[in-house]
Amino acid sequence: MDFQINAYDFTDAAAIDRRMAARQAHLDNAKKMKAAGHLIAGGAMLDASGKMIGSTLYLRFDTRAEVDAYIASDPYTTGKVWDRIEVKTIRLVDL
Template identity: 45%
Template sequence: MQFIVKAYDGAGMLDKRMEVRPRHLEGMSKLGDHIICAGGLLDDEGKMKGSALILDFDSRKELDDYLANEPYVLEKVWEKIEVDNINVVIANGINK
């Protein structure tokens, strides 16, 4: 199952985000093929305000298990998380 995750930082969390970011990226690197794409959500000034992830897991429970241990969740950087099912048809210009 494929999921799109939009996670929004709490107010004033940019410094905390940058502090936690190495642990976040380390955890993301361990996800391997579960990641279809990922990046930061930007405000109008180009500053990070959250994250967007498109992930592939066998179940919503596996996604929830990942999120429960995500450093941005544990350190309360992300204030609001939205998850929807998605059907990725094209990634990196290639039909899936």
Template identity: 45%
Template sequence: MNQYVIIARDGADEEAIHRRMEARPIHLAGAKNLKEHNQFIIGGAMLDDSGKMVGSVMIVQFENDEEMKNWYDNEPYITQNVWQSIEIKPFRVANV
């Protein structure tokens, strides 16, 4: 399995939190589906100093880059323009 860390920041505009909250149920359902298929390792929201969600960090795993791209192309936070700065890096969870 190839593992990836995703660091994604939401837009900074006034509508950003509205877009996030609207897409959130679909995003969480997708994360649950990934978890059921052993593709979601860990993830959650990044918070600003006031506790407002401003982005996300996820560690996911897929058999190959094609599966990763398929997930990426269908992720609601991407398709609904919630995440506006996305960094994806190969990752390896430590086996300790």
């Protein structure tokens, strides 16, 4: 199954510092997820000024429980970067 994740960052003054502190671990984890076939694509959501305000991910897992486990273990979750997370089941088209 394919999933779209929209994860919105906390908005407090220290939020961007937490994002930057956890960023390398998050990207390292993303590379592992890509190699395992779970991460299809992803990137930062930006506001009008280009500031990172969250993340969008396209994931492939067999179950929603696996998605939830991934989210719970991601450095952006454990590092208090992501505040509000939306998970949607989607159907991607392979062109």
